[in-house]
Amino acid sequence: MNLKHFLLIGLMIAVIAVSPLSAADDDDISMLEALDITPFTEDTNVTIDGVDFNIPKGYGEQKDITKDNDTYDLGFGEVTLSNYQYMNEDGMLLNIQVIFAKDKNFTMDALTPDDGSTKKTINDKEGFYTETDGIATFMYAQDGKSVQIMGDKDIVEKVVI
Secondary structure (H helix, E strand, O other), X not given: OOHHHHHHHHHHXXXXXXXXXXXXXXXXXXXXXXXXXXXXXXXXEEEEOOEEEEEOOOOEEOHHHOEEEEEEEOOOOEEEEEEEEEEOOOOOEEEEEEXXXXXXXXOHHHOOOOOOOEEEEEOOEEEEEEEEOOEEEEEEEEOEEEXXXXXXXXXXXXXXX
16 A cells, blocks of 8 residues: 555545534534534644644644554555544534654655646645645655645645644
């Protein structure tokens, strides 16, 4: 299994986690309350596996699907994954993954971009950017780790710091 497959698994977890939202009645309880998510009242800096991010006001962490330093053997070596997902009241998701491979130092040259990706620099981070149907993905390397941010195209650029 290559790194792209691993990242797609994270996205599938995100989609599955949102499925129960249809059971919440908007008149009785808000979507975030139904999922036990407390949104940030202001833009908030968080650190995930040594990498800093800005989480925009109104987004809250879906703690029940957070993966923090989970270790996997993918056949080519041991990989450590931290996957955090945030959601706002409108149901917009923000997914952040930080991957460290024991025997691999991720650099810009070592990243494998998705088809259709273009090189882009966001807040001094050079990486690969794709956008499909208003959902953006930005992947870059920092401190030997692979970082991927996926969310609404207007939010992704605010997350990278």
